[in-house]
Amino acid sequence: MTDYRTLRVALLGAGAVGSQVADLLLRHGDELADRAGAKLELAGIAVRNLDAKRDVDLPHDLFTTDAETLIVGSDIVIELMGGIEPARTQVLHAIASGADVVTANKALLATHGSEVFEAADQVGAEVYYEAAAAGAIPIIRPLRDSLAGDRVVRIMGIVNGTTNYILDRMDTEGADFADVLAQAQALGYAEADPTADVEGYDAAQKAAILASLAFHTTVPLDAVHREGITSVDAAMIESARHAGYVIKLLAVCERLAAENGGTESISVRVYPALVDRAHPLASVHGANNAVFVQAEAAGDLMFYGAGAGGVQTASAVLGDVVSAARRHIAGGVGVGESTRANLPAVPIGHVITRYQITLEVDDRPGVLATVAGILSEGRVSIATVEQTVIEASADAADPVAATGSSTGAGSARLVIGTHKAREQDLSETVERLAASGVVERVVSVLRVEGN
Amino acid sequence: MTDYRTLRVALLGAGAVGSQVADLLLRHGDELADRAGAKLELAGIAVRNLDAKRDVDLPHDLFTTDAETLIVGSDIVIELMGGIEPARTQVLHAIASGADVVTANKALLATHGSEVFEAADQVGAEVYYEAAAAGAIPIIRPLRDSLAGDRVVRIMGIVNGTTNYILDRMDTEGADFADVLAQAQALGYAEADPTADVEGYDAAQKAAILASLAFHTTVPLDAVHREGITSVDAAMIESARHAGYVIKLLAVCERLAAENGGTESISVRVYPALVDRAHPLASVHGANNAVFVQAEAAGDLMFYGAGAGGVQTASAVLGDVVSAARRHIAGGVGVGESTRANLPAVPIGHVITRYQITLEVDDRPGVLATVAGILSEGRVSIATVEQTVIEASADAADPVAATGSSTGAGSARLVIGTHKAREQDLSETVERLAASGVVERVVSVLRVEGN
Numbered sequence: 001m002t003d004y005r006t007l008r009v010a011l012l013g014a015g016a017v018g019s020q021v022a023d024l025l026l027r028h029g030d031e032l033a034d035r036a037g038a039k040l041e042l043a044g045i046a047v048r049n050l051d052a053k054r055d056v057d058l059p060h061d062l063f064t065t066d067a068e069t070l071i072v073g074s075d076i077v078i079e080l081m082g083g084i085e086p087a088r089t090q091v092l093h094a095i096a097s098g099a100d101v102v103t104a105n106k107a108l109l110a111t112h113g114s115e116v117f118e119a120a121d122q123v124g125a126e127v128y129y130e131a132a133a134a135g136a137i138p139i140i141r142p143l144r145d146s147l148a149g150d151r152v153v154r155i156m157g158i159v160n161g162t163t164n165y166i167l168d169r170m171d172t173e174g175a176d177f178a179d180v181l182a183q184a185q186a187l188g189y190a191e192a193d194p195t196a197d198v199e200g201y202d203a204a205q206k207a208a209i210l211a212s213l214a215f216h217t218t219v220p221l222d223a224v225h226r227e228g229i230t231s232v233d234a235a236m237i238e239s240a241r242h243a244g245y246v247i248k249l250l251a252v253c254e255r256l257a258a259e260n261g262g263t264e265s266i267s268v269r270v271y272p273a274l275v276d277r278a279h280p281l282a283s284v285h286g287a288n289n290a291v292f293v294q295a296e297a298a299g300d301l302m303f304y305g306a307g308a309g310g311v312q313t314a315s316a317v318l319g320d321v322v323s324a325a326r327r328h329i330a331g332g333v334g335v336g337e338s339t340r341a342n343l344p345a346v347p348i349g350h351v352i353t354r355y356q357i358t359l360e361v362d363d364r365p366g367v368l369a370t371v372a373g374i375l376s377e378g379r380v381s382i383a384t385v386e387q388t389v390i391e392a393s394a395d396a397a398d399p400v401a402a403t404g405s406s407t408g409a410g411s412a413r414l415v416i417g418t419h420k421a422r423e424q425d426l427s428e429t430v431e432r433l434a435a436s437g438v439v440e441r442v443v444s445v446l447r448v449e450g451n
Numbered sequence: 452m453t454d455y456r457t458l459r460v461a462l463l464g465a466g467a468v469g470s471q472v473a474d475l476l477l478r479h480g481d482e483l484a485d486r487a488g489a490k491l492e493l494a495g496i497a498v499r500n501l502d503a504k505r506d507v508d509l510p511h512d513l514f515t516t517d518a519e520t521l522i523v524g525s526d527i528v529i530e531l532m533g534g535i536e537p538a539r540t541q542v543l544h545a546i547a548s549g550a551d552v553v554t555a556n557k558a559l560l561a562t563h564g565s566e567v568f569e570a571a572d573q574v575g576a577e578v579y580y581e582a583a584a585a586g587a588i589p590i591i592r593p594l595r596d597s598l599a600g601d602r603v604v605r606i607m608g609i610v611n612g613t614t615n616y617i618l619d620r621m622d623t624e625g626a627d628f629a630d631v632l633a634q635a636q637a638l639g640y641a642e643a644d645p646t647a648d649v650e651g652y653d654a655a656q657k658a659a660i661l662a663s664l665a666f667h668t669t670v671p672l673d674a675v676h677r678e679g680i681t682s683v684d685a686a687m688i689e690s691a692r693h694a695g696y697v698i699k700l701l702a703v704c705e706r707l708a709a710e711n712g713g714t715e716s717i718s719v720r721v722y723p724a725l726v727d728r729a730h731p732l733a734s735v736h737g738a739n740n741a742v743f744v745q746a747e748a749a750g751d752l753m754f755y756g757a758g759a760g761g762v763q764t765a766s767a768v769l770g771d772v773v774s775a776a777r778r779h780i781a782g783g784v785g786v787g788e789s790t791r792a793n794l795p796a797v798p799i800g801h802v803i804t805r806y807q808i809t810l811e812v813d814d815r816p817g818v819l820a821t822v823a824g825i826l827s828e829g830r831v832s833i834a835t836v837e838q839t840v841i842e843a844s845a846d847a848a849d850p851v852a853a854t855g856s857s858t859g860a861g862s863a864r865l866v867i868g869t870h871k872a873r874e875q876d877l878s879e880t881v882e883r884l885a886a887s888g889v890v891e892r893v894v895s896v897l898r899v900e901g902n
Contacts, residue, residue: 020748136752138592149772303754304754305750305751306750319598
């Protein structure tokens with residue numbers, strides 16, 4: 001074997017990902033050395049509890065509870081503890097000690113990314129985080145490097161495996177949210193406390209990271225509009241299917257053209273959206289993830305793969321470790337994060353997209369005209385309308401009932417597809433519809449993404 | 452605007468890709484400078500004919516026929532001439548002059564890659580070639596960097612847009628090869644001389660590049676087994692559809708386990724193969740490309756996008772230019788190509804895959820038993836058989852005819868799906884079938900890829 005220089009690697013955390021990273025580092029040492037041009041010596045693994053059960057059998061003498069001492073003198077520190085503290089303190093400690101950092105910690109980067117990257121810049125260290133954005137899917141390097149000469153217009157990502165698993169099961173089985181969530185928890189696809197996933201927090205963190213890279217702009221987490229999937233029910237899924245759509249929790253990162261002599265801006269948002277069944281994102285099933293990127297020159301690109309999982313995510317972490325090692329051997333300072341564009345992020349009200357509005361209305365003459373009038377006043381243009389009777393009325397069998405000109409006292413369901421509208425106009429219009437005498441209930445308002 | 456250092460960029464070639472690269476460099480100069488940390492000055496464009504018509508209007512004074520002089524003193528040389536010579540000479544000249552090279556020239560890299568990379572290594576220059584493997588799809592960095600800590604097991608790529616367009620049209624329209632090729636030529640999807648595409652030469656070059664990266668091994672072009680799509684006809688497409696498959700021209704790069712105490716080896720091959728319609732590659736339509744990667748830890752990944760097109764490919768070229776510029780600014784030498792694994796490439800005969808064999812046989816008793824016997828002797832195990840009568844015989848209406856035990860003198864079609872078999876066993880067995888008295892014609896032998 002070639003006589004390589006040895007680099008000291010410290011691992012913080014030995015959970016689902018960490019234990020796999022340690023295992024691969026130990027098992028594939030020679031092969032990784034050939035790729036990296038340096039021997040990667042696992043100096044130790046810092047954990048909270050030395051006796052916790054691990055997914056993989058690892059040499060006991062590698063474990064320590066003293067992360068601070070382990071970090072000192074390390075060339076590369078892999079942070080896989082998750083959460084903000086003590087991860088933040090240890091990462092800053094590693095950078096200050098002159099190490100490069102590899103992390104999969106999306107919460108840390110989405111909330112303290114600027115602090116971490118600035119600290120690294122000051123000492124010429126690099127922070128690698130391929131595993132933080134979409135698990136095993138290589139998306140960081142394509143965005144940062146491959147598309148660096150292009151202009152990203154839009155990203156639509158399925159970046160949370162748990163919610164995609166739940167929505168996919170609801171779609172294929174017609175099951176309701178709570179039932180599928182319980183199943184997912186039993187199978188280990190969802191946490192006991194599923195809030196971070198089902199309320200979109202995890203996806204919002206990833207959206208902030210992707211948007212920062214794509215638009216060369218620091219995107220704070222609170223600039224990301226976030227809605228979860230807890231309000232999605234079987235009826236909405238069925239209605240979406242009927243209209244040729246599937247419901248996906250999307251992370252949308254969008255570049256908005258300059259208006260009135262201003263500058264360009266961006267919108268970053270996470271919500272359950274209707275996606276045409278012919279769109280490549282519609283065929284992302286189970287707990288898989290995919291990131292659909294539209295760029296001015298490159299056109300449409302899609303990156304697909306496992307969004308989570310210990311060994312899958314370990315692949316992305318080790319790719320970063322090899323990159324860090326190569327940089328150590330080659331010398332030279334890192335390129336840092338390019339945030340020179342610094343585009344402003346607009347609030348959700350400024351977003352322009354298409355909508356599907358589902359209403360329960362009185363089934364009597366003039367209702368459709370009233371609804372159409374309110375939409376028109378609100379600058380929301382109707383693309384499609386479908387009305388169906390949902391409660392039997394005296395003349396439910398009368399064919400004119402379905403056109404909204406019945407004289408019965410029953411209810412009808414009105415599904416309205418809109419042309420592109422401004423979110424603020426849309427939500428004000430929906431409020432006026434709800435307050436109008438003719439609408440019994442606003443069943444759902446969903447954005448339609450991915451023309 | 453920030454006061455950046457200026458890097459001198461020389462462009463060789465102003466065809467479909469080159470003219471778009473020049474246009475984007477000129478139009479997005481400020482934005483690219485912010486991303487690269489350096490001003491990218493297009494010093495000149497070397498062309499053969501100063502007066503040729505270009506896709507884009509470019510300043511006339513940039514053009515020169517003197518590539519050699521243009522190269523001297525350039526920091527980055529973009530080679531988009533295509534073909535082996537004079538591209539090879541100019542690229543080596545650029546490297547010797549101390550420039551980094553960006554190229555989309557798959558023919559050059561597949562045939563003279565080692566020479567080019569070694570020349571670059573010697574002077575510490577970098578060669579970037581994201582656009583050479585799958586057009587606009589970022590695949591080089593994911594393979595080289597993101598998956599550097601993993602072990603790629605298998606790549607299946609649709610890497611030629613022209614053939615995918617042709618096969619897709621044949622599949623959706625039931626049209627024959629020659630008709631669709633003529634249409635594709637009329638629409639500009641295929642060249643007047645389509646040999647490089649339809650005979651698989653283009654895909655073979657890309658397969659060599661992808662396999663080299665994935666397996667850290669120099670893969671010479673003549674180690675790539677190559678078959679084109681000219682023998683694919685409407686009947687084969689229809690038969691594939693009937694069996695739940697679609698025919699795609701695949702570039703398959705495979706890692707083969709060590710046998711009998713030997714070392715691992717690889718197989719690199721290009722041929723039209725049957726792909727299950729549920730496989731993600733089956734839904735790659737039109738002239739699009741996709742690269743499906745299976746890695747030990749990361750699992751299944753897919754990269755999808757435009758495989759060709761001037762402006763799309765220009766995106767990949769400019770990403771490389773920005774990377775080269777960042778490296779110039781940051782200092783440090785490149786990581787070079789990792790070919791330390793140097794796995795041997797095996798001939799096609801060693802490949803193990805599944806097959807679909809379509810035969811025309813005599814429709815009389817004992818034929819199926821004879822065929823099955825020959826397969827069994829040849830160590831080819833049958834997974835599925837479907838027999839249909841294709842010529843009316845005296846007792847064609849007799850239900851037993853369809854089971855091969857008819858006594859008539861007509862013909863039957865036998866479609867045999869095999870379990871995994873060694874290509875050499877398979878081809879020898881097919882020869883024995885052809886020479887046997889009972890087989891009238893071997894209609895087709897297709898490999899089944901995926902899963």
